[in-house]
Amino acid sequence: MAHLAGNLLVAQSGGPTVVINASIAGVITEAGKHDCIEEFYGGANGILGILNEELIDLQDEKARAIEGLRYTPAAALGTCRYKIDFKKNPEAASRDMDRLFEVFKAHNIRYFFYAGGNDSQDTAHKVHEQALARGWEMRVIGVPKTIDNDLPHTDHCPGYGSVIKYNAATVMEVAFDVSSMATDDGSCCLIEVMGRAAGWIAAGTVLAKRSEADAPHVILLPEIPLDEEAFLNRVKETVDQLGYCVVVVGEGLKNAAGQELGADKSRLDAFGHPVLSGAADALKEIIQHKLELKTRTVKLGYAQRAAAHYGSQTDAEEAFACGEAAVRAAVEGKSGFMVKLVRTSRDPYRWDTGLQPLGDIANVEHFLPRDWISEDGFLPNEKFIQYARPLIQGETVVPHEDGLPKYVVLEKNRVEKQLPPRA
């Protein structure tokens, strides 16, 4: 098969992770091995930047910076949450698609790689279909990325291993702290982690547990509506037994009525607006009121998905390999696929990359299987632990300068625009 000659465009989308840049480094590194790929461009801030013809000249970056992407958190090219939504607004979507292909043609983009979660894979899928429909020969491959671990068909998602490694270490450390402070009165600490719909992130903190008595003592998953009485009983039992209790709560935890705990509209702030306190703060009130127990909260927020000072080496390697695999597939003539991670052996853990049609991915959410969770719903079980433990192995090595990580910032020099501004 004759190789398709032309330029490469890679972009990032959605919430960043610790290793999404490693995937970009994988794309660039692999692309350098193929003569058919001529210029390497990055989309500034995902699809939004491409629509604005904001293309970054990646070959103008220093080799050292590309190497540094392997351990630099966040989205080095910039990201966006912009969605080309044919259902909600078909006219705007259609206009966006026209513009995208104007940009592709103006810059002879023949290889397009989009790293992201569900929405981003959906966008990649549409771009692939449109390329076919418009007769623009182009290879479109999605690169998986999401801390939420909710993409289907892939064993897990790059970004997930690092977030649960950091969160599990944090839970372990906070538990050491709370335990050492527990004297007569007992205490409880609630740690809120990300995950609005799926509990993968919260579940991952179970890896901190090396014995029955270890934290986390309860993990509240968004998939399982809170049984307040059973929860309070469990907290009380744990405090009676150990003197303290550490609870991990996914931010999207819901009550029996299906309402998010952290989004109780009945609470008003000083301006008369509803207080969206977060699940941990809402639970803290319940615990303090019903159990009269000293309770503290930790809300890791963005810190957990950016904590590259403590990334999983396994995760970083897999993310890099996903980028490489995307380019290899495209060069081989494939289009319309997402790279996936395949577990080829459970023990010892071995993995490989594979390909899945983008049409199978878009807008399908992958939830934690119910039979990976204990019957009472308060902890993931051994099935989950066997699944998750390999993903946090190894620690990334980050160069330091003056006592802090030395992450890279790309120059992001722009490719000269060929088109009039977007209408």
Place this chain on the structure above:
Amino acid sequence: MAHLAGNLLVAQSGGPTVVINASIAGVITEAGKHDCIEEFYGGANGILGILNEELIDLQDEKARAIEGLRYTPAAALGTCRYKIDFKKNPEAASRDMDRLFEVFKAHNIRYFFYAGGNDSQDTAHKVHEQALARGWEMRVIGVPKTIDNDLPHTDHCPGYGSVIKYNAATVMEVAFDVSSMATDDGSCCLIEVMGRAAGWIAAGTVLAKRSEADAPHVILLPEIPLDEEAFLNRVKETVDQLGYCVVVVGEGLKNAAGQELGADKSRLDAFGHPVLSGAADALKEIIQHKLELKTRTVKLGYAQRAAAHYGSQTDAEEAFACGEAAVRAAVEGKSGFMVKLVRTSRDPYRWDTGLQPLGDIANVEHFLPRDWISEDGFLPNEKFIQYARPLIQGETVVPHEDGLPKYVVLEKNRVEKQLPPRA
């Protein structure tokens, strides 16, 4: 001078740090070099455990565990906030003191080391005075410990370097994340850190700033009442210029009336209790209301003072040396002192330990000097940076098991009790 022969008792008090156990390791290691020190005991949960004659046999611990204390967070012996308060309750304090000396005598305690902050040094001071008054020959030395860095006379406090290293790295990482997400609408992230009275911890995050445009863009210190209008202007300016703004706020931030922002009693929770939301959440409401800016919060809470997976090597070495120095001073016949850290050279940074009479320490709080803060109050200046930067140098190396830190838990076998239970 003849060496005083007898047993050693070491205990920890107050909120833990990443390196308070390193100080205990220093005490035990140094004690092993002196024949006059016979048995090594630890007080379980500080002074509270000593009152209950809960003594830990430290020579029964594995050598590997003592070594592991150098990188294990929290208080391995347990800690407490119990205070012997002669002012508030002279009778109870007097009873406690009698009991303490009963325990000391029953176990022939001749060397007493207490690691902690202001309150703990106050306790050590009283024990020293009582030993003199009661004619019980004993050497009492305080070991400094507090993430708050508010002990006087010492250049800085063990525990401080590690908390600001972790917090600064976190601020840097969150800023990478928020910056890469900033597209058209702009966004703000508020990171709440510890420090109720003194702003040392919040100030330390300035080390993440390597250029004018870098985060943190504003640091709100508890020492400086919030000027809401100036603050909002600064956030708006920053977002207009950079597309995002990262604000660090000390938990004890106060408004112009001197009231803590996070403790606004006018807000009621679902049970009709005041919501103690924390400073970051309170500021978030103000920003969202007044600037209509997308705002997220991170509350590191206990995670910051327990994050031994990313401790400062300088801090760990200094903490260990403080433990060693305490024992050396005691063996030399000194009593009634706190070990302090002395900066013997600014550039290159060099340090040594010294001794300060406990009477100079107790209940004196050391605040961030006003001339180490910019005139507008929004950022520490170069004087602070030169002071703080050496304290975060080097990263502790923590052994790992299955992808997570392998911290030690002491056996804590108890020494046989000699006394009837505490009245």
